[in-house]
Amino acid sequence: MDEVNSTESSQEGTNAESPLWQYVTKVEKPVGASVKSGGNTYFKCNYCDGVFMGSYSRVKAHLLQISGKGIRACRNVSKSHRLEMQQMHDQVETNKLEQEQRSHIPLPPPPPGRGIPISPFRRQEGSDSSHSTNPVDAKRRKVTMNTTLEKAFQNNARHDLDSRIARMFYTGGLPFNFARNPHYRSSYAFAATHSIPGYLPPGYNALRTTLLQKERAHVERLLKPIKDSWLENGVSIVSDGWSDPQRRPLINIMAVSDGGPVFIKAIDGSGEFKDKHYIAGVLKDAIKEIGHEKVVQVITDNANVMKAAGALIEGEYPKIFWTPCVVHTLNLALKNICAAKNTEKNEVTYEECSWITRVADDASFIRVFIMNHYMRLAMFNEFCPLKLLQVADTRFASVVVTLKRLKLIKRCLQAMAISDQWASYREDDVGKAQKVKDMILSDLWWDNIDYILEFTAPIYDMLRIADTDKPCLHLVYEMWDSMIEKVKVVIYRHEGLEEDQYSSFWGVVYDILIDRWTKNSTPLHCLAHSLNPKYYSIEWISENPKRIPPHRDHEISMERSKCLERYFEDENDLTAVKYEFAKFSGGRFPSPSALTDRWTLLPLVWWQYHGSAFPTLQTLALKLLGQPCSSSCAERNWSTRNEEYIHTATKMWDIAGDSWNESDMHGGAGILENAALTLDEPELEAIVIGNVNTSATTSESEVRSEAIDLEDDDICV
Numbered sequence: 001m002d003e004v005n006s007t008e009s010s011q012e013g014t015n016a017e018s019p020l021w022q023y024v025t026k027v028e029k030p031v032g033a034s035v036k037s038g039g040n041t042y043f044k045c046n047y048c049d050g051v052f053m054g055s056y057s058r059v060k061a062h063l064l065q066i067s068g069k070g071i072r073a074c075r076n077v078s079k080s081h082r083l084e085m086q087q088m089h090d091q092v093e094t095n096k097l098e099q100e101q102r103s104h105i106p107l108p109p110p111p112p113g114r115g116i117p118i119s120p121f122r123r124q125e126g127s128d129s130s131h132s133t134n135p136v137d138a139k140r141r142k143v144t145m146n147t148t149l150e151k152a153f154q155n156n157a158r159h160d161l162d163s164r165i166a167r168m169f170y171t172g173g174l175p176f177n178f179a180r181n182p183h184y185r186s187s188y189a190f191a192a193t194h195s196i197p198g199y200l201p202p203g204y205n206a207l208r209t210t211l212l213q214k215e216r217a218h219v220e221r222l223l224k225p226i227k228d229s230w231l232e233n234g235v236s237i238v239s240d241g242w243s244d245p246q247r248r249p250l251i252n253i254m255a256v257s258d259g260g261p262v263f264i265k266a267i268d269g270s271g272e273f274k275d276k277h278y279i280a281g282v283l284k285d286a287i288k289e290i291g292h293e294k295v296v297q298v299i300t301d302n303a304n305v306m307k308a309a310g311a312l313i314e315g316e317y318p319k320i321f322w323t324p325c326v327v328h329t330l331n332l333a334l335k336n337i338c339a340a341k342n343t344e345k346n347e348v349t350y351e352e353c354s355w356i357t358r359v360a361d362d363a364s365f366i367r368v369f370i371m372n373h374y375m376r377l378a379m380f381n382e383f384c385p386l387k388l389l390q391v392a393d394t395r396f397a398s399v400v401v402t403l404k405r406l407k408l409i410k411r412c413l414q415a416m417a418i419s420d421q422w423a424s425y426r427e428d429d430v431g432k433a434q435k436v437k438d439m440i441l442s443d444l445w446w447d448n449i450d451y452i453l454e455f456t457a458p459i460y461d462m463l464r465i466a467d468t469d470k471p472c473l474h475l476v477y478e479m480w481d482s483m484i485e486k487v488k489v490v491i492y493r494h495e496g497l498e499e500d501q502y503s504s505f506w507g508v509v510y511d512i513l514i515d516r517w518t519k520n521s522t523p524l525h526c527l528a529h530s531l532n533p534k535y536y537s538i539e540w541i542s543e544n545p546k547r548i549p550p551h552r553d554h555e556i557s558m559e560r561s562k563c564l565e566r567y568f569e570d571e572n573d574l575t576a577v578k579y580e581f582a583k584f585s586g587g588r589f590p591s592p593s594a595l596t597d598r599w600t601l602l603p604l605v606w607w608q609y610h611g612s613a614f615p616t617l618q619t620l621a622l623k624l625l626g627q628p629c630s631s632s633c634a635e636r637n638w639s640t641r642n643e644e645y646i647h648t649a650t651k652m653w654d655i656a657g658d659s660w661n662e663s664d665m666h667g668g669a670g671i672l673e674n675a676a677l678t679l680d681e682p683e684l685e686a687i688v689i690g691n692v693n694t695s696a697t698t699s700e701s702e703v704r705s706e707a708i709d710l711e712d713d714d715i716c717v
Contacts, residue, residue: 017096018056019088020063027051047076060089110159226259233257234296234623236323237264237286238631241274241301249274253286256299258604258626261469264289276308283313287320296623297323297473297524299631302332318566324520326476327630330463331396333516334456337509338399352508359448360399362439363406366413369429369436379421384412396467400460403449413440451494455509458486466630473627474528474603477521477556478535484513485546523566526550526559528624531617533598533606536585540599551585567620580614589613 024043030051044051045062052058052071061069063077063085077085165188169176178184191199202211235257242250249272253264264286272278279300287295298313300306302324310322338360340346340353367388370376380388389405406413416422417437439445462483466472472479491506492499530550534540541547550556564581568574587595594610601609604625611618 017092018059019092020059020085021056023047023063023085024059045074045076048074050074064089108163110156223262226257226262229259230255230257230290230294232619232622233259233626235290235294236296236627237283237290237298238628239283239286239298239300240631241269251279251282253282255286255290256469256628258471274305276305276312279305279309280312283309284316287313287317292317292320295320296627297321299323299325299628301325301328301631302520318569321522321524321563323473323522323524323629325629325631326466326520327396327463327632329516329520330459330466333512334397334400334459334463336512336516337456338452349508349512352505355448356399356452359445359452360402362445363402363449366406366436366439367402369432379416379419380412382421383416383419384409386412397456397460397463400453400456403453407446407449407453410446417441455487455490455494458483458490459513467632468630469628469632471604471626471628473525473629474532474625476525476629477529478532480513480517480521484510487513521559523559523563524624526556527563527620528627530556530560530581530585531607531621531624532603533601534603536587537595537599549585551581573616577616577620580617584614584617 023046025046027042027044029042041055042051042053043059047063050062050072052062054071058069058071060066062071062074064082065073065077067073168174169178235255238254238256238261240252242252244250249269250266251269252266255262255264267282269278283298287298295317298310298320300310300322307322307324313320314322336349337353338356340350340357342350342354370380371388386405386409388409389402417440422433422437462479465479466476487509488506491503491509492501495503495505497503529535532550536549536551541549550560564574564577568577583589589595589610590613591610594606594613597606597610604622607618607621607625611621
């Protein structure tokens with residue numbers, strides 16, 4: 001058998017450390033053997049011809065007749081042969097021990113003033129000064145060892161432990177950021193406060209099997225209250241596709257409710273054609289696993305294949321809505337405005353917005369000019385405490401993030417451009433250096449940046465608000481409406497126009513925003529908006545003379561009716577809920593406080609407190625008002641996780657996602673606490689990098705690994 005020959009040849013290299021392999025023959029997996037046998041080898045004993053499965057430890061137990069190892073002893077090995085095998089095995093173990101002793105590196109000595117080392121490693125190390133025959137020195141050392149403080153604080157033992165932990169980090173390649181893990185500190189604190197003689201930390205197999213299963217079961221118990229609430233409060237299935245460092249196409253599924261995000265599963269799509277049927281099948285499996293009666297919506301990006309898959313899901317489950325991610329929608333709008341393409345169909349837009357593209361290109365030119373020359377980069381680091389971010393085009397609001405950073409370091413750049421160092425180091429490329437200097441010192445160029453940031457600020461701010469896993473489905477319609485009005489105010493003020501005058505630039509921006517909203521709005525947005533008590537209050541309506549309550553808005557009313565018809569197929573139930581909505585929107589409440597509470601209470605709290613007067617509508621409101629509007633939480637989580645958590649033999653990913661919730665349950669600082677800052681945060685940059693004055697070559701993807709890849713409308717996952 002070819003496989004046997006190859007394995008026999010490979011075992012020659014292992015005989016030095018595993019000599020007993022030569023007394024067995026590796027064979028192919030027998031027909032009918034369990035497919036879950038993992039990576040263990042099948043071998044046939046050369047003495048008894050028995051075929052077994054196991055590693056070298058079982059080979060040793062079989063031949064040396066060691067009981068309790070899950071394999072029967074070989075009775076055909078003679079006493080002399082067994083003695084010879086035992087001697088070979090003992091010799092290998094002795095050689096290993098000697099090798100470990102030879103390769104042992106002593107721990108570093110303690111700092112001066114911490115007394116004489118008490119570690120056996122340090123005693124072996126011994127320095128000349130420690131063997132001094134000077135009686136005065138010996139007396140001083142004795143006094144140092146016997147001081148009360150030395151006994152109380154055990155300085156030498158502490159130093160030894162610090163050194164061992166540090167060596168674990170260095171030899172294991174552990175990132176220093178791991179020291180910030182709260183469980184890292186708590187585990188050592190527990191060991192220090194509890195006397196456990198002879199304790200050894202869990203080994204490789206225990207960590208990947210029994211302890212992993214135990215932790216998963218524990219996390220499942222902690223998550224049970226959240227999952228139990230899904231039937232009443234509803235849940236959103238959030239999905240996103242991405243590629244790991246091995247370029248495997250992966251699809252992750254998360255369940256998000258007002259209780260927080262919960263990881264469901266991740267799927268390796270290698271070898272699969274990711275069309276609408278495949279995507280829909282993946283999402284339907286998740287719906288069945290959770291329970292279709294609990295699922296309110298499925299949130300994905302805006303790609304056409306996702307939209308088509310969403311239509312298939314809605315066809316099978318009429319009460320489940322496909323909802324495009326609002327953050328992706330806003331980002332595509334920003335991309336259309338700030339990076340307009342020069343095409344025949346886009347001629348008008350390009351004519352009005354091309355100046356923004358030129359400013360963005362100039363900003364990129366400045367960054368490349370500085371960062372591509374080590375002397376200019378060193379000069380920049382001297383003047384600027386922050387970094388020039390290398391923002392990929394696939395990042396959310398990439399142009400805005402770049403320009404915001406440039407504005408933040410404007411004074412630093414100008415100081416650098418007029419410095420003596422700039423004059424000294426520009427000879428290598430005089431033309432480019434002069435161009436960069438002219439732009440940096442140009443008030444007009446900076447005015448253009450200020451204008452871009454000002455009129456895109458409402459879009460950017462809404463993107464930031466939606467870029468969370470917090471309940472905001474019921475806020476989307478109003479946020480979009482207000483955002484468009486704010487953008488118009490900025491543009492008209494800048495152009496000096498009255499409200500009734502025409503602006504060609506505003507016309508282009510307005511068309512882009514409306515087009516994006518029209519493509520990606522759903523009836524669910526309108527129904528959730530209609531169930532928000534705040535939008536019926538006098539206080540909210542009086543803030544803007546253009547505002548009207550949802551039941552008087554024609555577009556909202558039409559979309560709301562479509563949604564209710566899908567929820568209530570029975571004509572009598574639909575009629576009943578219409579009457580309830582009429583009472584709710586008309587302010588006919590049994591309690592006078594329900595009117596005033598519409599403005600003061602949170603929407604979900606209002607329905608929990610006053611909603612019993614409208615039981616059918618209350619059930620619907622409790623589900624809709626706790627749902628997110630974006631898939632950002634799922635995307636951030638995966639960009640902060642290593643590929644080891646994907647589908648493995650032990651299915652470690654099954655617990656990896658759940659562990660993201662654990663920090664929130666215990667009140668610790670979890671991944672999402674930092675990941676919520678996904679766009680441009682100088683403060684977060686300082687935390688993540690550790691020192692903002694270090695090399696400026698760190699890209700934005702390193703500073704904010706949780707930023708999310710963009711998928712345009714015409715991209716198929």
